[in-house]
Amino acid sequence: MSHISEPTVRRLSNYYRVLEEVAAEGKRMISSQLLAEREGITSAQVRKDLSAFGSFGRRGLGYHVEHLRDEIRALLGLDRRWKACIVGAGHIGSALVSYRGFADQGFDVIAVFDADQDRVGRTLEGLVVRHISQLGPKEGFEIGVIATPVRAAQEVADALVAAGVQGILNFAPRKLKVPASITLRTVDMTMEFESLSYALTHTSDSGPRRRRSAPRRRA
Amino acid sequence: MSHISEPTVRRLSNYYRVLEEVAAEGKRMISSQLLAEREGITSAQVRKDLSAFGSFGRRGLGYHVEHLRDEIRALLGLDRRWKACIVGAGHIGSALVSYRGFADQGFDVIAVFDADQDRVGRTLEGLVVRHISQLGPKEGFEIGVIATPVRAAQEVADALVAAGVQGILNFAPRKLKVPASITLRTVDMTMEFESLSYALTHTSDSGPRRRRSAPRRRA
DNA sequence: TTTTGTGAACGTGTTCACAGCG
DNA sequence: CGCTGTGAACACGTTCACAAAA
Numbered sequence: 001m002s003h004i005s006e007p008t009v010r011r012l013s014n015y016y017r018v019l020e021e022v023a024a025e026g027k028r029m030i031s032s033q034l035l036a037e038r039e040g041i042t043s044a045q046v047r048k049d050l051s052a053f054g055s056f057g058r059r060g061l062g063y064h065v066e067h068l069r070d071e072i073r074a075l076l077g078l079d080r081r082w083k084a085c086i087v088g089a090g091h092i093g094s095a096l097v098s099y100r101g102f103a104d105q106g107f108d109v110i111a112v113f114d115a116d117q118d119r120v121g122r123t124l125e126g127l128v129v130r131h132i133s134q135l136g137p138k139e140g141f142e143i144g145v146i147a148t149p150v151r152a153a154q155e156v157a158d159a160l161v162a163a164g165v166q167g168i169l170n171f172a173p174r175k176l177k178v179p180a181s182i183t184l185r186t187v188d189m190t191m192e193f194e195s196l197s198y199a200l201t202h203t204s205d206s207g208p209r210r211r212r213s214a215p216r217r218r219a
Numbered sequence: 220m221s222h223i224s225e226p227t228v229r230r231l232s233n234y235y236r237v238l239e240e241v242a243a244e245g246k247r248m249i250s251s252q253l254l255a256e257r258e259g260i261t262s263a264q265v266r267k268d269l270s271a272f273g274s275f276g277r278r279g280l281g282y283h284v285e286h287l288r289d290e291i292r293a294l295l296g297l298d299r300r301w302k303a304c305i306v307g308a309g310h311i312g313s314a315l316v317s318y319r320g321f322a323d324q325g326f327d328v329i330a331v332f333d334a335d336q337d338r339v340g341r342t343l344e345g346l347v348v349r350h351i352s353q354l355g356p357k358e359g360f361e362i363g364v365i366a367t368p369v370r371a372a373q374e375v376a377d378a379l380v381a382a383g384v385q386g387i388l389n390f391a392p393r394k395l396k397v398p399a400s401i402t403l404r405t406v407d408m409t410m411e412f413e414s415l416s417y418a419l420t421h422t423s424d425s426g427p428r429r430r431r432s433a434p435r436r437r438a
Numbered sequence: 439t440t441t442t443g444t445g446a447a448c449g450t451g452t453t454c455a456c457a458g459c460g
Numbered sequence: 461c462g463c464t465g466t467g468a469a470c471a472c473g474t475t476c477a478c479a480a481a482a
Contacts, residue, residue, distance in 0.1 A: 004421075006414070009413075009414050009417050009418075010410055010414060012413075012417070013407075013409065013410045013413040013414065014394070014410070016413070017392065017393070017409075038394075039394065040394065075417070075420075076413045076416055076417045076420070077416040077417055077419060077420030077421075078413065078416060080420075082416070082419070091313070091314040091317040091318060092314050092318070094310070094314065095310040095311050095313065095314035098310040099310060099311070099408075101392065101408065101409050101412070102412070105409060105412045105413060105416065106416065107412065142419070143415070143419075166419050167415050167418065167419045169411060169412065169415055173236065173320065174236070175233070175257075175258060175259065181422075183415060183418040183419055183422065185411045185414055185415045185418075186411075187406065187408055187411050188232075189318075189320065189406055190232065190236075190320050190324060191229055191232045191233070192388060192404045192405075192406050193320070193321070193324045193326065193388065194228075194231075194232040194235070194295045194297065194324060195225070195228050195229060195232065195404055196362070196386050196388055196402060196404045197295055197296040197297060197301070197324065197325065198228050198231070198294070198295045198296055199228075199386065199402040199404075200296060200301070200361070200362075200385050200386045200402055201294075201295070201296030201299075202223075202296075203400075203402065
């Protein structure tokens with residue numbers, strides 16, 4: 001199974017959700033063609049992705065829905081739970097603590113930290129917000145979630161690494177530096193806003209109006 | 220400037236943030252090399268990206284920080300404001316209404332909708348939550364943000380399109396169908412969780428433990 | 439016949455390396 | 461000399477097309 005590309009893992013995530021739906025609909029088998037249609041991709045892509053992990057299908061029949069779903073669940077590591085903490089009890093941090101999807105995917109949020117004394121001591125979903133200085137290796141956090149303002153993000157990342165986490169989910173719009181042994185995923189909403197803004201500016205109405213002078217051509 | 224790839228636009232977003240920082244530090248010029256280092260990419264990538272839009276640099280000197288920052292701001296369409304509404308006043312929706320980054324990037328959230336009568340009438344950041352049935356074309360929303368549970372997402376997307384939005388920012392973990400003329404960007408946290416879970420499962424400790432029986436080889 | 443699994447062909451995005459210009 | 465702008469080379473991911481299996 002050598003090396004798996006990032007896009008493949010992301011699509012695996014999608015297949016998993018589709019398979020859950022299809023299983024709920026009671027379908028027993030599904031072809032790569034049908035899976036592909038739900039995702040808006042080609043059937044060859046689906047087969048390539050899946051074949052990177054093994055031979056899950058049966059020629060002439062397709063894939064067994066529940067079996068494939070369970071295989072993918074295991075591949076994604078969703079058949080176990082992770083001990084997670086959230087740093088930052090502001091708007092986003094609070095929303096994340098309450099977010100059902102976290103628990104559903106196997107993330108147990110067992111602590112919330114913040115640097116602001118006004119927030120320390122408050123209760124969020126049954127968890128008392130603790131001061132960031134209490135973040136340490138004793139509680140065995142495996143995953144840390146960064147939901148702080150940008151300026152604090154790198155410092156918090158360092159603290160999480162020192163506390164022994166293996167993975168970090170970063171919601172601050174900044175590229176963070178972590179040791180190679182730590183897995184980092186960043187959810188950068190700012191980038192999505194700007195990508196949307198770009199697309200809206202450069203489609204339909206009036207096009208990419210050039211400010212000042214005439215359009216230059218390259219030599 | 221023909222066609223610009225999605226990755227290029229995303230990096231433009233990053234360059235913009237770096238340039239804001241560098242400008243604040245008082246630096247006048249910056250080379251593609253230095254810009255690249257901050258992003259962890261190659262200098263050739265930076266030059267290729269920028270040259271797709273014009274010749275912003277000076278050979279032997281580099282790029283003028285403030286000038287380049289302003290050019291990119293205009294390219295991303297950040298030199299204007301967008302009228303936006305948020306649908307879903309739950310945890311995530313509430314967090315987004317309060318999110319500073321929205322306003323900073325030129326998004327003016329001027330309305331919040333929800334389907335739940337218990338939430339309708341509440342106030343979020345000075346905005347009264349209104350019932351989803353009031354979502355219509357009269358207020359001239361240009362961008363709609365979906366912050367509802369998955370099951371409502373497609374229906375809300377349809378309603379936003381009917382209300383005349385040009386772009387949709389979707390926070391529900393589902394691939395939505397919208398007309399080709401509408402720009403859709405999805406922030407799928409679930410996918411990031413799962414990608415993180417995958418990475419953690421397949422690195423370091425014990426590797427990708429195979430459940431049941433021996434690994435099959437392909438024929 | 440249907441549909442998978444996969445080598446080969448293709449296309450797209452990244453990196454190299456250097457000509458060109460300040 | 462320093463650094464940009466860019467064609468050419470390269471790497472990587474997607475799609476094609478078909479042999480193999482049910």
